[in-house]
Amino acid sequence: MAKTIVLYYSATGTTKAIAEYIAQQLGADLHAVQAAQPYTSTDLNWHDTSTRATVEQHQHNSRVAIKDDLPDLADYDNVVIGHPIWWGIPPRLVATLIDQLDLNGKHVALFATSGGSTYERSQSFVERTIKENGYEVTLNEGAVLNSPARVDQWLPRQNFKK
Numbered sequence: 001m002a003k004t005i006v007l008y009y010s011a012t013g014t015t016k017a018i019a020e021y022i023a024q025q026l027g028a029d030l031h032a033v034q035a036a037q038p039y040t041s042t043d044l045n046w047h048d049t050s051t052r053a054t055v056e057q058h059q060h061n062s063r064v065a066i067k068d069d070l071p072d073l074a075d076y077d078n079v080v081i082g083h084p085i086w087w088g089i090p091p092r093l094v095a096t097l098i099d100q101l102d103l104n105g106k107h108v109a110l111f112a113t114s115g116g117s118t119y120e121r122s123q124s125f126v127e128r129t130i131k132e133n134g135y136e137v138t139l140n141e142g143a144v145l146n147s148p149a150r151v152d153q154w155l156p157r158q159n160f161k162k
């Protein structure tokens with residue numbers, strides 16, 4: 001039987017709750033990705049454009065370091081990655097995550113939670129980062145999943161290895 005892992009980054013717990021629900025529905029393993037330097041509430045204040053998250057998000061193609069405890073993906077067939085949307089795209093550490101995971105040969109699906117943004121720009125961000133790394137992956141169409149009901153609609157449409 002195929003094995004699935006759900007990796008997620010969540011600054012304030014919303015994505016974490018959805019990631020836990022997805023992992024439960026799939027019988028998948030779960031791993032929380034953390035920033036090497038955690039974000040404070042000041043760092044996350046998007047009303048002040050000089051704060052960390054906002055500055056990082058506006059630096060095109062930049063990377064943010066993650067804590068060095070990523071699982072080995074060798075045993076997994078399917079990889080689900082969840083994140084919030086910051087300034088229309090995934091937090092920059094998601095690019096670092098894609099760089100550092102060996103996604104070659106995996107079936108990959110991404111999801112986000114957001115305050116209203118849809119997934120289109122995030123999908124382009126993810127596709128570009130996968131291409132930069134030269135990975136051959138089966139990439140699903142990502143989606144914003146702000147509720148378990150959305151997950152229930154989304155999951156059956158994913159192309160996962162069985």
Ligand SMILES: Cc1cc2nc3c(=O)[nH]c(=O)nc-3n(C[C@H](O)[C@H](O)[C@H](O)COP(=O)(O)O)c2cc1C
Binds near residue numbers: 088116
């Ligand atoms: C720095 C920052 C920027 C954000 N930018 C957006 C945005 O562009 N569009 C949007 O819909 N929500 C935006 N949000 C809201 C988050 O996407 C939303 O609250 C998300 O569910 C948080 O997930 P988390 O609790 O797992 O961190 C932003 C939040 C932060 C902290």
